[in-house]
Amino acid sequence: MKILSIVGARPNFMKVAPLHRAFQQCSDVRSVIVHTGQHFDARMSDVFFSQLELPKPDYYLGIGGGSHAQQTARIMLEFETVVEAEKPDVVLVVGDVTSTIACALVAVKMHIPVVHVEAGLRSGDRRMPEEINRILTDSIADQLFVTEQAGLENLKREGVEDRKVHFVGNVMIDSLIHYRRKAAETRTVEKLGLKSGEYILMTMHRPANVDSEAGLRSILQIIEDMVRYRKVLFPIHPRTLNNLGRFGLLERLQATDNLELMEPQGYLEFLNLMEYAAVLVTDSGGIQEETTYLQVPCLTFRDSTERPVTVDLGTNQLLTDLNPETVHRKVVEILEGRAKKGVIPPLWDGKAADRIVEILAGNYRKTEPAQRVADPTFG
Template structure:
C-alpha cells in the first residue's frame, strides 16, 4: 500500500512525523513524504525535519509564497506530476492548510482515495481560509480520522456516513508525547534568562489580530501590562514583526521592560518553553491542544475555536477581543493561582498514528 503523506506548513510536520514512523513499522505500507514548500524557510524547515527525525522528503515542490489562489494552483500543477509518477494507493493529508485542500483536489480528480487526519474540526467562521479548507477536504475524503467528539458530531451533521469516520486521537499529541523528554533536556529558558513558572509565553500571527495598527497596539499594551508582573517571552512571527514596523510601532515594542523577543523557535525549544511557562497567550490552533495536554493555562485570542474540547475539557479559554483591560483581568486571575483546571481529552495518549495505520491496513486488505 503506497501512501503519499503531504506536508506544507510547520504544524503538518508534527502530525506527519508520528504517522510516517507508524507506517514504517508496517510491512504492508510504503510511506513517502511530499513537501509542497507552502511555508518554506530553510532554517526553520530544516530544524523541524531534523528535530522530528523526518527523512528528507521524497518530493519537494518548492511552491513558496503568493496568495491562497496562487499557492493552490501551483501546488495542484506540481502535485499532479508526482501523482502521475507515483500512482499511489492513498493520499494522506493533515490539518487545514492550503496544501491540504490542493493535494486532496488533485487526488480526488485522479480517483485516488484520500485520508484526512484531523477531520471534522469546525470553528463556524467561514471568513477563515482554514475553515473552508477543512469543510472542502472532509467533503471529498474517503477516510476521516478525528481527534475529538466535536469532529464526530460535525461530520454526522454534515451527512458523512459513519463508516468513513474514525475516532483515533491526536497525532499532534503523539509528537508531544514522543519528544517531551528530549525537549526537557534543552536549556532554552536559562539562555533567555527566565525561570520555570516565572514567565508568560506569547505567540500572535493571525491576520485578524496583527494586520491592523489598532490590533497590534492592543497586543503591545497587553504585553506591557503583563510584563509588570511576569517576563513575557515572545517568539515573533515574521508577519507580526513586519506589521509592527509598517505601522510605526517598533519604538513602542522596544521600550517594553520585561519583554524577551526571540526569533520563531524550533519544535523542541517551543515545547520546552510551553511546559515551563505559567501561561500561554496565543491565537494559534495547535497550541490550544498542546497546552491542554501539558495542563498549562492558555488564553486564545479568537472568537471561536475549531478545537472546542480544549475549552470544554482542557485549560484553554477564548477571548473574543483584544481589549487590554479585559485581558489584564484574565491574565491576573491566572497568575494569582485561579487558573481554569483541565483534563486530558480521551485518546490523547500518544498512539493516534498507530490506530490510523491499523485502520488503513484493514481497509486496504478488504
C-alpha cells in the first residue's frame, strides 16, 4: 500500500510525523511525503521537519505565497503530476489548510481514495477559510478520522455515513507526548532565566485580530496590562510583525518593558515554553488542544472554536473580542489561582496514529488488479 501524506503549513507537520512513524512500522506500507511549500519561510517549515524527525520530503512543490485561489490552483496543478507519477493507493490529508482541500480535490477527481485526519471540526464561522476547507474536504473524503465527540456529531448532522467515520483521538497530542522529553532538553525556559509560572506566553496571527490598526492597538494594550504582573514572551508571527510596521505601532511594542519579543519558535522550543507558562494568550487552533493536554490555562481570542472539547473539558476559555479589560480580569483570576480546571479528553493518549494505521491497513491494503476494479472504493 502506497500512501501520499500531504503537508503544507506548520500545523500539518506535527500531525503527519506520528503517522509517518506508524507507517514505517508496517512492512507493506510505503509512506511518501509531499510538501506543497504553502509555508515557505524556513522558520515556519524546515525547522519542523528536522525537529520532528521527518525525512526530506519525497516531493517539494514550492508553491509559496499568493491568494487562496492562486495557492489552490498552483497546488492542484503540481500535485496532479505527483499523483500521475506515483499512482498511490491513498492520499492522506490533515487539518484544514489550503493544501488540504487542494490535494483532496485532485485525488478525488483522479479516483484515488482520500483520508482526512482531524475531520469533523466546525467553528460555525464560514468567514474563516479554514472552515470552508474543512467542510469541503469532509464532504469528499472516503475515510474520516475524528479527534473529539463534537466531530462525530457534526459529521452525522451533515449526512456522512457512519462507516466512513472513526473516532481515534488526536495525532497532535501523539506528537506532544512523543517529543515532550526532547522539548525539555532544549531548556528554552531556563535559558531565558525563567521558571515555571513566571511568565505569560502569547501568540497572535489571525487576520481578524492582526490585520487592522484597531485590533493591533487592542493587542498592544493587552500586552501593556499583562507585563505589570508577569514577563510576557511573544514569539511574533511574520504577518503580525509586518502589520505592526505598516500601522506604525512596532516602536511602541518594542519599547514595552518586561516584554520578550521573539522570532517564531521551533516546535520543541515552543512546547517547552507552553508547558511552564502561567497562562497562554492566543488565537491559535492547535494551542487550544496542546494546553488542554498540558493542563495550562489558555485564553483564546476567537468568536467560536472548532475544538469545543478544549472548552467543555479542557483549560481553554474563549474571549470573543480583543477587549483589554476582559483580558485583564481573566489574567488576574488565573494568576491568583482561580484558573479554569480541565481534564484530558478521551483517547488523547498518544496512540491515535496507531489506530489510524490499523484501520487503513484493513481498508486499503493492496489487492490484485481484478479486485480493485470490482471494488473501486476499497471498502
